[in-house]
Amino acid sequence: MSHLEKAITCMVEVFEEYATKDDKKHQLSAAEFAELMNKELAGPEFQGKLDQEVRDEAIAKLDKNHDGEINFREFSMFLATLARGYYRSTKKGKGNKGKSAKSE
Numbered sequence: 001m002s003h004l005e006k007a008i009t010c011m012v013e014v015f016e017e018y019a020t021k022d023d024k025k026h027q028l029s030a031a032e033f034a035e036l037m038n039k040e041l042a043g044p045e046f047q048g049k050l051d052q053e054v055r056d057e058a059i060a061k062l063d064k065n066h067d068g069e070i071n072f073r074e075f076s077m078f079l080a081t082l083a084r085g086y087y088r089s090t091k092k093g094k095g096n097k098g099k100s101a102k103s104e
Contacts, residue, residue, distance in 0.1 A: 011079055014040060015028070015072055015075050018032045019072075026072065027067075027070065027071055029068075033070055037058070058078070062074045062078050
């Protein structure tokens with residue numbers, strides 16, 4: 001499998017692992033999302049930065065249909081936002097000054 005294929009399947013597998021913990025198998029509840037963030041974003045870049053207030057804010061911003069849960073579409077938008085942030089953090093100080101964020 002290519003790197004991109006692995007990334008896609010991993011994204012789906014992570015969502016399904018946490019979304020299937022309760023009766024709504026295609027949604028992440030607030031508790032499931034909090035558990036996912038705590039376990040899957042445990043690296044030094046994220047550790048200690050994801051308190052309850054941050055999780056609540058993330059859920060509010062991600063929950064585009066305002067049903068109190070995160071569906072796969074909303075989850076994939078969350079991952080895209082994290083990926084853009086990580087990409088930007090890797091480019092700091094590497095001749096990226098003056099470049100528009102829109103070129104990402």
